[in-house]
Amino acid sequence: MTLIQDKWTHPPQIIQWDCTGKCNLKCRHCRASNLDQHAKDLSFEQAVHLLNQADELAPGAALALAGGEPLARLDLMDILEHIRNNLSLSVELLTNATMITTKNVSRLSEMVNGFNVSMEGASADVHDMIRGKGSFDRTTAALRLLVKEDVPLAVRMTFFEQEEDEVERLLRFIHALGVRVFNFRYVVPVGEAMGKATDPRQYQRLSERIWDLGQSLDMQIGFSDPFPELFVNEARKKEIAADERLSTGVAVTGCSIAFTLLYINPQGIVQLCPYFPVVVDDAKQKSLSSIWYQNEKFSLFRYSRTFLKGQCGDCKNRFSCGGCRGAAYAMGDYLGEDPRCWMKLLEEETALSTPPGRGPASSCRITVPR
Numbered sequence: 467m468t469l470i471q472d473k474w475t476h477p478p479q480i481i482q483w484d485c486t487g488k489c490n491l492k493c494r495h496c497r498a499s500n501l502d503q504h505a506k507d508l509s510f511e512q513a514v515h516l517l518n519q520a521d522e523l524a525p526g527a528a529l530a531l532a533g534g535e536p537l538a539r540l541d542l543m544d545i546l547e548h549i550r551n552n553l554s555l556s557v558e559l560l561t562n563a564t565m566i567t568t569k570n571v572s573r574l575s576e577m578v579n580g581f582n583v584s585m586e587g588a589s590a591d592v593h594d595m596i597r598g599k600g601s602f603d604r605t606t607a608a609l610r611l612l613v614k615e616d617v618p619l620a621v622r623m624t625f626f627e628q629e630e631d632e633v634e635r636l637l638r639f640i641h642a643l644g645v646r647v648f649n650f651r652y653v654v655p656v657g658e659a660m661g662k663a664t665d666p667r668q669y670q671r672l673s674e675r676i677w678d679l680g681q682s683l684d685m686q687i688g689f690s691d692p693f694p695e696l697f698v699n700e701a702r703k704k705e706i707a708a709d710e711r712l713s714t715g716v717a718v719t720g721c722s723i724a725f726t727l728l729y730i731n732p733q734g735i736v737q738l739c740p741y742f743p744v745v746v747d748d749a750k751q752k753s754l755s756s757i758w759y760q761n762e763k764f765s766l767f768r769y770s771r772t773f774l775k776g777q778c779g780d781c782k783n784r785f786s787c788g789g790c791r792g793a794a795y796a797m798g799d800y801l802g803e804d805p806r807c808w809m810k811l812l813e814e815e816t817a818l819s820t821p822p823g824r825g826p827a828s829s830c831r832i833t834v835p836r
Contacts, residue, residue, distance in 0.1 A: 475759075476725070478524050478527060479527055480527065481727075481728045481729075482529075482530040482560075484532050485539050485732060486533045487505060487534045488535065488539070489533055489535040489562075490562075490565065491601055494626065495662075496659075506733070510545065514548055516749055517549060519754040519755065521553040524728075527555055533560075535562055535564075537566070543573065543577070547577065558578065559581050559582065562605060563584075563605045563609065564605055566608035567608075571612065571615060579618065581618070581619050582622055583608070583621050584621075584622050584624070587636055588635035596627070609621070609645060620645070620688070624651045625650070626662070630675075633672055633675060637679055638679075648686070649689070651690035651691070652669045654796065655797075656795075665806075666805070669694070670808040673697065691806070693783065693789065706719075706786045712786040720786055720787035721791055723742065723767060723791060728754070730749060739792060741793070746763050746764060771784050773801055778802070778804060779803070789803065
C-alpha cells in the first residue's frame with residue numbers, strides 16, 4: 467500500500483526489465499509480441515549502467531528479469547554476476563525454462579533469488595498448442611531440476627483457450643513435481659492476444675476454483691490482477707475494508723503502475739507497464755531517478771484512480787484495486803473499466819436476491835469462508 471503525497475518520495479518496489487526481445491518460443495498469447503526482436507538490446511555496458519541506477523534508486527528492490535526469454539541473452543550470466551557482486555537488488559527470473567539444463571541450473575540457482583516459470587497445461591497436448599512443440603517436456607524437465615536445487619520457485623499460468631479443467635490439472639501436476647507456488651493470469655487482450663474475447667464469469671469460476679484447490683493442497687496462490695484476491699480471500703477482503711485510507715483515496719494499492727512498479731523494455735525505454743505499452747521516457751537519455759520522481763506521465767497516473775470510468779469508476783475498490791489499466795487500454799480507454807472484472811455481476815446478483823426494503827440477503831455471499 468502506498469500513501470499519496472503531493473511530492474512523490476516512494477521508490478519502486480519492483481523493477482521489471484525485459485532484458486531482451488529475443489525468444490526461442492512464439493506463444494499464441496504473448497504480450498511481448500510488441501517487443502521488437504530485431505531492435506538492438508542494451509549492450510552489456512548500458513545494462514550495467516541501467517542496473518546501477520536501479521539499485522541507487524531502489525536499494526533492495528525486486529528485479530524481475532524477463533523478455534522475450536532472458537536466457538536467450540548471451541551475456542545474461544555476466545549481468546547476473548554483476549548484480550550478485552555489486553548490487554543489492556533481489557533477482558527473480560521470469561522464464562519459459564526451456565533453456566534451463568543440467569549444465570546451467572546450478573549456476574543459475576546461485577545467481578538468482580527465485581524463478582517464475584511459465585506453463586500453460588499439464589500435458590504436451592495443451593501446453594505445446596500454446597507455446598510450441600516440445601516445450602512441455604523441456605519445461606517439465608527444468609522444473610524437476612529446479613525442485614532438486616531447492617530454490618524459490620513458482621509456476622505461472624496464463625488462461626487463454628484451455629479448458630477450465632486444465633487449471634486444476636496443472637495445479638495438481640506441479641504439486642506432484644514439488645512446486646508449491648502458483649500464480650494465475652487471465653489473458654489480457656494485448657500483443658498476440660489482441661482482440662481476444664474475455665468472460666468475467668469464467669474468470670470468477672477459475673479464480674474461486676484455484677483458490678479452493680490451492681488451500682486444500684497447501685499451496686501459495688497468487689493472482690496477477692488485484693481484484694480476484696479481493697473476492698476469494700476473506701482475510702484480504704477484511705484487511706482492505708478495515709483501512710479507511712483506501713476508501714478515501716489517501717492511500718492506494720492494487721494496480722502497481724507508477725506506484726510500486728517501474729518497467730523498462732529491452733532498449734532501455736521506460737513504459738507504463740508490460741501490458742500498457744505507452745512510452746514514459748528513455749533511460750538512456752535521462753536517469754531512472756528523474757524519470758521515476760519527475761516524469762509528468764507518472765505524476766498524472768498516480769492520481770488517475772479519481773478519474774476512472776465505468777465499473778471501475780463506480781467501484782468501492784477503485785483505490786484498493788484499480789483494475790488492469792492495460793486491459794482497459796486494450797478496450798480503447800485506459801481510464802475505462804477492466805472488462806474481465808466480475809464485480810458488476812456480483813452486485814447484480816445481490817440486487818436480485820434482496821427483497822424490497824431489506825439489506826442484502828444472507829444467502830448471497832461474495833466468498834465462502836475458508
